[in-house]
Amino acid sequence: MSEQNDPGQWPLWEVFTQPEGGKPHEHAGSVHAPDAEMALQNARDIYTRRGEAVSIWVVPANAISATSPSDAGPFFDPGNDKPYRHPQFYKVPRGVRVF
């Protein structure tokens, strides 16, 4: 993240908005801001102008650890050919009438 080190640029914050109470916060985008309070205000102006959210989280972008594209193979591919990890793989015994 070269942007984080640019002295002429404010730090980057990742923005998560909650569309309604009880729903999970979802990633909406990012903003630049000098601190957390201003990041919340900027996020409010950019991502919630049309009534999209009831709650906002902001997180310093450099506090997020993320997988890199080169991790995709070892991280995710092994899950693709193991159908027994899905409940649909299993037949319900005839004796279980409740289903």
Added chain:
Amino acid sequence: MPDNPLFEYLLRLGDDRLVLGHRLAEWCGHGPILEEDIALSNISLDFIGQANLLLGLAGTVEGKGRDADGLAYLRDGVDFRNHPLVEQPNGDYAFTITRSFLFDAYDYLLVQALQQSANGELAGIAAKAVKEAAYHLRHSSEWLVRFGDGTEESHRRAQEALDALWRWTGTLFAADDTDQALAASGVVPDLSALEPVWRAMVTEVVARATLTLPPPPPTGRGYRRGDHTEYLGHLLAEMQILPRSHPGASW
């Protein structure tokens, strides 16, 4: 006393918001950073939206067939009733923020109180505006604290802005016969009750910003008769040229 005090009062409310909304819109595309550019444009549109409702109601109350556009675009400077504070040019960003802060604190208290207006339509407009006003105040006060308590340069610029703008705050709470007549009938709040609250809010934020409050400003009511600083005419020339050059134009 004007013939129609409510019409006069609605012009004051509407013109403050129209003029400040226009000033903030001048930053559109020139903000110091994209996020602030968007924030100021949002706030600008909040004010212009409020002005549209207030001037629309003013036109209805007047009953002479003028609508919000007619009042916004076809009056001259002497007929504008805004405080001189809001017509002051933008200056640097510290100046714009300080001007907004001084007005936003006043605006928040006023629209909060106007929710209880005996005039149902005015109370309704205030109920819609008060949430916007609370956000405007949060935006400008947080920025003022950061400028004042920021770097040496940002502190200097914020203090210069406060010193220059403070003199225009003397008129905010100078009630005249229009204010008093409407306050007596419960249509508008008693300004003298709001002033100490405003002063406490401003003092608190200015202290947090490590800035120094200037000595008490002069009070006056001349602007209620159409006395303005030289800046309003230039602002109106730009704001009004299109509807005046092309009457009735639409798109």
